[in-house]
Amino acid sequence: xxxxxxxxxxIKSPNPFWLASAPPTNSGYQVMKxxxxxxxxxxxxxxxxxxxxxxxxxxxxxYRDSRMIGFNNIELITDRxxxxxxxxxxxxxxxxxxxxxxxxxxxxxRKEWHQIVKDAENAGAxxxxxxxxxxxxxxxxxxxxxxxxxxxxxxxxxxxxxxxxTKPVIVKLTPNxxxxxxxxxxxxxGGADAISLINTIQxxxxxxxxNFVPYPxxxxxxxxxxYCGPAVKPIALNMVKNCAQHPEVSLPVSGxxxxxxxxxxVEYILLGAATVQVCTAxxxxxxxxxxxxxxxxxxxxxSKGFKSVSDMTGRALPNVTNWENLNLDYKIIAxxxxxxxxxxxxxxxxxxxxxxxxxxxxxNGTRVPFIIEENCVGCNLxxxxxxxxxxxxxxxxxxxxxxxxxxxxxxxxxxPTTFNDPLAGGIxxxxxxxxxxxxxx
Amino acid sequence: MPEYKKPxxxxxxxxxxxxxKPLMNETEAYYESSRCLFCYDAPCVKACPTGIDIxxxxxxxxxxxxxxxxxTIYDSNYFGFACGKVCPTEVLCEGSCVYNLxxxxxxxxxxxxxxxxxxxxxxxxxxxxxxxxxxxxxxxxGAGPAGISCACELRMYGYEVDIFEGKENPSGxxxxxxxxxxxxxxxxxSEIDYLQKQFGFRISYNSRIESKEDFKKIEKSFNAxxxxxxxxxxxxxxxxxxxxxxxxxxxxxxxxxxxxHHKTHVGKHxxxxxxxxxxxxxxxxxxxxxxxxxxxxxxxxxxxxxxxxFEYELAKNAGVESIFNVSPVEIIGKNITEGVKFARTKIVxxxxxxxxxxxxxLKCDMVIKATGQTKHKEVLLNIDHxxxxxxxxxxxxxxxxxxxxxxxxxxxxxxxxxxxxxxAVADAKKAAKGIHKFLSGQSV
Numbered sequence: 001x002x003x004x005x006x007x008x009x010x011i012k013s014p015n016p017f018w019l020a021s022a023p024p025t026n027s028g029y030q031v032m033k034x035x036x037x038x039x040x041x042x043x044x045x046x047x048x049x050x051x052x053x054x055x056x057x058x059x060x061x062x063y064r065d066s067r068m069i070g071f072n073n074i075e076l077i078t079d080r081x082x083x084x085x086x087x088x089x090x091x092x093x094x095x096x097x098x099x100x101x102x103x104x105x106x107x108x109x110r111k112e113w114h115q116i117v118k119d120a121e122n123a124g125a126x127x128x129x130x131x132x133x134x135x136x137x138x139x140x141x142x143x144x145x146x147x148x149x150x151x152x153x154x155x156x157x158x159x160x161x162x163x164x165x166t167k168p169v170i171v172k173l174t175p176n177x178x179x180x181x182x183x184x185x186x187x188x189x190g191g192a193d194a195i196s197l198i199n200t201i202q203x204x205x206x207x208x209x210x211n212f213v214p215y216p217x218x219x220x221x222x223x224x225x226x227y228c229g230p231a232v233k234p235i236a237l238n239m240v241k242n243c244a245q246h247p248e249v250s251l252p253v254s255g256x257x258x259x260x261x262x263x264x265x266v267e268y269i270l271l272g273a274a275t276v277q278v279c280t281a282x283x284x285x286x287x288x289x290x291x292x293x294x295x296x297x298x299x300x301x302x303s304k305g306f307k308s309v310s311d312m313t314g315r316a317l318p319n320v321t322n323w324e325n326l327n328l329d330y331k332i333i334a335x336x337x338x339x340x341x342x343x344x345x346x347x348x349x350x351x352x353x354x355x356x357x358x359x360x361x362x363x364n365g366t367r368v369p370f371i372i373e374e375n376c377v378g379c380n381l382x383x384x385x386x387x388x389x390x391x392x393x394x395x396x397x398x399x400x401x402x403x404x405x406x407x408x409x410x411x412x413x414x415x416p417t418t419f420n421d422p423l424a425g426g427i428x429x430x431x432x433x434x435x436x437x438x439x440x441x
Numbered sequence: 442m443p444e445y446k447k448p449x450x451x452x453x454x455x456x457x458x459x460x461x462k463p464l465m466n467e468t469e470a471y472y473e474s475s476r477c478l479f480c481y482d483a484p485c486v487k488a489c490p491t492g493i494d495i496x497x498x499x500x501x502x503x504x505x506x507x508x509x510x511x512x513t514i515y516d517s518n519y520f521g522f523a524c525g526k527v528c529p530t531e532v533l534c535e536g537s538c539v540y541n542l543x544x545x546x547x548x549x550x551x552x553x554x555x556x557x558x559x560x561x562x563x564x565x566x567x568x569x570x571x572x573x574x575x576x577x578x579x580x581x582x583g584a585g586p587a588g589i590s591c592a593c594e595l596r597m598y599g600y601e602v603d604i605f606e607g608k609e610n611p612s613g614x615x616x617x618x619x620x621x622x623x624x625x626x627x628x629x630x631s632e633i634d635y636l637q638k639q640f641g642f643r644i645s646y647n648s649r650i651e652s653k654e655d656f657k658k659i660e661k662s663f664n665a666x667x668x669x670x671x672x673x674x675x676x677x678x679x680x681x682x683x684x685x686x687x688x689x690x691x692x693x694x695x696x697x698x699x700x701x702h703h704k705t706h707v708g709k710h711x712x713x714x715x716x717x718x719x720x721x722x723x724x725x726x727x728x729x730x731x732x733x734x735x736x737x738x739x740x741x742x743x744x745x746x747x748x749x750x751f752e753y754e755l756a757k758n759a760g761v762e763s764i765f766n767v768s769p770v771e772i773i774g775k776n777i778t779e780g781v782k783f784a785r786t787k788i789v790x791x792x793x794x795x796x797x798x799x800x801x802x803l804k805c806d807m808v809i810k811a812t813g814q815t816k817h818k819e820v821l822l823n824i825d826h827x828x829x830x831x832x833x834x835x836x837x838x839x840x841x842x843x844x845x846x847x848x849x850x851x852x853x854x855x856x857x858x859x860x861x862x863x864x865a866v867a868d869a870k871k872a873a874k875g876i877h878k879f880l881s882g883q884s885v
């Protein structure tokens with residue numbers, strides 16, 4: 001059996017699956033229930049001076065029959081008195097000494113930071129996560145993402161925390177910034193032991209078309225929220241990768257954003273995360289989803305021969321490079337499996353209207369489309385729109401002997417440099433005459 | 442058998458004749474519409490005789506725009522609701538859904554179509570504003586799917602339209618000939634009412650136009666005449682005993698059932714003669730009316746039945762049994778039907794033959810003949826210069842639907858010999874275009 005236990009910057013937990021700081025970790029009752037269900041750690045709902053919330057607080061992006069593929073909230077940090085939270089943290093640790101309880105913190109002054117760190121540690125917290133990410137409400141008061149967006153301020157506050165903290169300090173980053181590695185480096189410089197990302201993305205998930213108010217509606221008005229859920233995973237994965245690859249960051253990463261199943265968790269870990277944190281999926285389906293995540297994750301580890309989570313961490317990073325290093329001589333074209341094709345012709349219209357007019361229809365009296373090889377640029381669009389698994393595959397056409405990147409060609413002076421340069425990549429591509437688009441002439 | 446208890450009340454009747462394509466609720470429609478792939482050049486559209494833009498109307502349901510969806514449907518088919526419920530979708534749109542090729546359940550297009558159109562009918566949504574009267578008048582004979590569809594379209598060109606209907610209800614077979622588990626009378630009538638409100642055609646009920654004088658009169662008052670009278674009563678088998686009590690025609694039986702519901706008389710042991718869809722309906726209906734034994738008797742093999750496979754399955758599931766390669770020779774009984782004498786048959790070199798000395802009697806107390814309908818020839822012969830095709834159906838120009846008498850146009854079962862509601866609706870719309878071209882000189 002592979003070993004799921006992790007030591008994340010000194011925080012130990014039986015597995016890398018933690019609950020993110022959010023409504024599911026609002027109380028000792030919920031955290032205990034989660035640990036019973038199998039979660040390895042929990043980042044407590046952010047502690048600080050208690051706030052007052054509005055109703056409603058959530059909005060959702062539904063796509064066709066899938067609900068909450070994107071989720072948005074305008075809830076703030078804990079609205080419960082600190083002493084109640086601390087008492088419950090202590091109780092949780094009593095029952096679950098092996099599990100990780102991390103306190104998410106957000107206060108303003110150095111004095112407050114010192115006080116709350118000490119209080120949290122006295123209650124038994126295994127580590128702290130500094131909430132520099134919340135992009136709604138709290139940021140208006142100079143906290144949350146307002147800090148995460150100012151690397152210098154971030155660094156100073158991390159320094160304050162480190163003055164008193166005896167447990168590891170994780171800095172939670174906001175994605176509402178153009179280069180995520182800047183605050184990550186600042187965290188490192190401030191003395192952080194790890195980073196976690198991403199926090200939510202500033203968002204408006206939709207508008208009530210009858211009343212002209214975005215969601216969620218609070219008595220006829222709305223405000224921007226923080227976006228999360230499956231829809232943000234691609235953005236978060238890229239940011240995790242950027243931080244994990246950056247030599248000046250060099251900190252353990254806890255990956256957050258749209259994780260719902262074992263595959264999502266594996267992806268984060270392959271791109272450099274050492275643990276993952278989950279919120280939206282639990283808010284949608286409850287703590288029970290962990291029973292799908294753990295066995296799926298374990299059998300993946302077994303199938304790939306990974307002994308521990310750290311064996312897996314960053315396994316895909318060497319294969320992520322800059323565009324300029326990609327091989328320009330790698331040629332693939334689409335191939336349609338006639339037996340599998342159901343004739344929906346989505347590949348045809350996608351290529352015809354949205355790509356390179358490299359698919360034809362109406363041959364041999366069937367609805368099976370065919371590839372016009374000389375036009376196919378190997379873009380992959382057809383295989384993505386195809387509703388049948390493995391019906392359209394991309395087949396390699398070059399012999400693999402030649403490997404030349406943009407960088408290589410730049411060095412050898414074989415890249416287009418003028419507007420009508422004969423080295424233009426699409427110069428020999430067959431483009432239909434514009435008039436052919438007109439149905440009636 | 443018996444799977445169904447004889448219904449004593451309308452409520453029990455409705456239970457036995459529960460809708461096989463019940464209306465979807467909003468959630469079901471949303472999930473089902475989500476599955477549509479939005480195929481390019483979609484096969485379902487091609488399979489629809491009225492060419493409804495099916496992927497579009499399904500997408501409109503999915504985006505919370507059922508009224509826009511209904512508009513898409515009615516733009517192509519004035520019987521949008523009825524067709525959603527009564528079309529043999531299994532062999533038309535749904536049968537051509539690409540999901541079938543993946544062994545995935547096809548989209549329930551018929552039910553989605555009824556869902557969208559029901560919302561429009563329920564809200565009395567107005568989509569069509571007839572053009573101002575152009576001063577010309579067209580008479581439509583028969584208020585069936587063909588007649589109503591033609592009338593709607595003609596109103597859009599500005600013709601005044603009077604429909605003459607021999608019976609007391611509109612919509613022809615949709616109300617008199619379709620199995621009650623496919624559509625209810627209320628549903629049928631509400632769609633016709635909805636159409637009439639929008640298009641403003643007039644319908645005169647109990648107004649049979651059949652004599653030479655009737656036609657002469659109509660010819661004088663109208664610029665053109667559309668014939669949409671469908672088929673007639675069940676034809677005679679020309680065998681002994683056919684006139685006995687409880688030996689009846691299937692169309693007459695179904696019509697009675699549609700009008701009188703549980704009060705319709707059905708025997709304990711019913712034999713249904715025939716192998717077409719009407720035979721399946723009559724058999725299935727007899728079973729649902731509580732008959733203890735229903736036997737379907739067809740003179741050819743199972744494989745040669747003209748009925749759709751799913752209709753046969755429906756009858757079997759209602760408890761109907763069948764016997765093949767038997768031909769009725771005589772209906773037995775004194776005054777009342779007591780049985781059928783059959784002879785066994787075989788096919789020799791494609792030719793149907795009776796096997797000598799193979800006769801046998803099966804007892805029953807009711808015989809339903811689903812063996813074809815008459816073609817109103819006696820009525821049509823009262824119109825001058827009409828020609829007929831090889832099968833004896835009224836002949837029309839296939840693009841204009843004009844008969845050989847230039848003032849007469851026709852569509853529906855009377856020219857096809859018996860097809861679906863959707864075919865009549867589609868052809869009649871084209872016939873209206875033909876009429877407009879004839880009366881205005883303009884092509885549309």
